[in-house]
Amino acid sequence: MELALYCPDCGYYDREKDSLGRRGDYYTSVSVGSLFGELLGWQFAEWLEPGRAAGRKIRIVEAGAHDGKLAGDLLAWLRQYRPALFEPLQYWIVEPSRRRRDWQRQNLAPFGDQVRWVAKLDELAPAASAAPRPQDSARGWEVIFSNELLDALPVHRLGWDAQKRAWFEWGVALEAERFVWTRMADKAPAPGAPTAEELLAFSCLGLPLDNDLRERLPDGFSLEVCPDAAAWWRAAANALAGGKLVTFDYGLTADELIRPERPAGTLRAYHRHQASHEVLAQPGEQDITAHVNFTAMQKAGESAGLQTEGLLTQAQFLTRIAAQTWAAENRFGAWTAARIRQFHTLTHPEYLGRSFRVLVQSRG
Numbered sequence: 001m002e003l004a005l006y007c008p009d010c011g012y013y014d015r016e017k018d019s020l021g022r023r024g025d026y027y028t029s030v031s032v033g034s035l036f037g038e039l040l041g042w043q044f045a046e047w048l049e050p051g052r053a054a055g056r057k058i059r060i061v062e063a064g065a066h067d068g069k070l071a072g073d074l075l076a077w078l079r080q081y082r083p084a085l086f087e088p089l090q091y092w093i094v095e096p097s098r099r100r101r102d103w104q105r106q107n108l109a110p111f112g113d114q115v116r117w118v119a120k121l122d123e124l125a126p127a128a129s130a131a132p133r134p135q136d137s138a139r140g141w142e143v144i145f146s147n148e149l150l151d152a153l154p155v156h157r158l159g160w161d162a163q164k165r166a167w168f169e170w171g172v173a174l175e176a177e178r179f180v181w182t183r184m185a186d187k188a189p190a191p192g193a194p195t196a197e198e199l200l201a202f203s204c205l206g207l208p209l210d211n212d213l214r215e216r217l218p219d220g221f222s223l224e225v226c227p228d229a230a231a232w233w234r235a236a237a238n239a240l241a242g243g244k245l246v247t248f249d250y251g252l253t254a255d256e257l258i259r260p261e262r263p264a265g266t267l268r269a270y271h272r273h274q275a276s277h278e279v280l281a282q283p284g285e286q287d288i289t290a291h292v293n294f295t296a297m298q299k300a301g302e303s304a305g306l307q308t309e310g311l312l313t314q315a316q317f318l319t320r321i322a323a324q325t326w327a328a329e330n331r332f333g334a335w336t337a338a339r340i341r342q343f344h345t346l347t348h349p350e351y352l353g354r355s356f357r358v359l360v361q362s363r364g
């Protein structure tokens with residue numbers, strides 16, 4: 001999955017410039033129009049304003065920014081409707097793909113050096129001024145966020161062998177020039193690699209995987225586990241000086257993921273708006289995603305000292321923001337017919353409203 005998506009020569013994310021939106025492989029909240037970025041602009045401004053008023057350094061950090069459209073929508077809205085906040089604001093993008101950083105630089109050129117880039121989270125300078133003693137006013141105040149990043153990180157795929165009552169890991173082999181799934185059941189994992197049971201324990205953090213549930217799982221039940229996503233979230237939590245850590249992703253809680261009635265797991269490929277289970281086909285030419293385990297993310301953030309403020313559907317999250325703007329159009333802009341159409345797509349349960357969830361955690 002890592003090679004198929006991120007290989008610099010043939011990975012999907014390094015090849016396909018127009019993979020999102022009407023012409024591409026799938027819709028996202030960003031390809032629907034500028035409203036998503038504008039609503040986030042309103043919410044982020046509400047969160048950042050107390051920091052600005054207290055004289056702290058304020059910034060927004062976006063991880064995995066595709067072509068920079070979301071950053072552009074957000075910044076354009078802030079420039080027009082929150083100029084006092086926009087002026088001192090820094091916008092940092094964490095983006096490992098050099099090609100993507102180049103597209104983003106082109107698209108965000110109008111914002112000059114207000115936008116900065118790093119390739120990795122640990123290259124982010126702390127959001128703090130170089131004060132001799134880290135007093136409150138010297139510590140930064142920020143929003144670190146991502147949209148559809150965690151569901152595009154590589155996963156392990158586990159299967160349940162009902163006869164042996166044991167979990168095994170699926171691997172990928174080459175057979176007659178094609179990739180095929182192969183059971184790694186009886187092979188010892190490579191030195192240092194986690195076993196299927198260890199991966200499972202990781203995925204079910206805090207979940208009683210009792211005998212009754214094991215009894216009811218059908219043979220071949222599949223479950224994806226993504227230690228990379230939890231490691232990313234913990235690192236982002238540790239990087240957060242003060243403020244909010246937020247993600248928008250396809251995802252479920254651990255107990256929703258491990259339900260007998262969801263036997264095939266959530267690993268999917270997307271090509272030209274068709275979802276399929278053929279994730280090994282056409283490597284580099286289709287997107288591959290798996291649902292985020294929000295319970296694992298929540299625990300990862302809490303273990304780094306964050307407080308969980310909420311896990312909402314995208315519809316709930318955006319409707320709360322929109323409700324504030326309806327009473328204050330002069331501070332948001334008019335709700336035109338185009339915006340109302342976009343709002344329906346972003347929040348309707350059959351489009352993007354229910355399958356996307358929003359996790360908000362905070363420090364301070």
Ligand SMILES: C[S@@+](CC[C@H](N)C(=O)[O-])C[C@H]1O[C@@H](n2cnc3c(N)ncnc32)[C@H](O)[C@@H]1O
Nearest residue numbers: 030063064065066070094095096097147148152
């Ligand atoms: C599905 S796209 C995200 C879509 C985009 N956020 C939007 O709203 O249109 C995934 C993005 O994450 C980037 N990415 C992959 N691994 C990453 C990591 N470890 N940290 C930050 N970005 C990453 C990819 O290069 C790509 O830009």
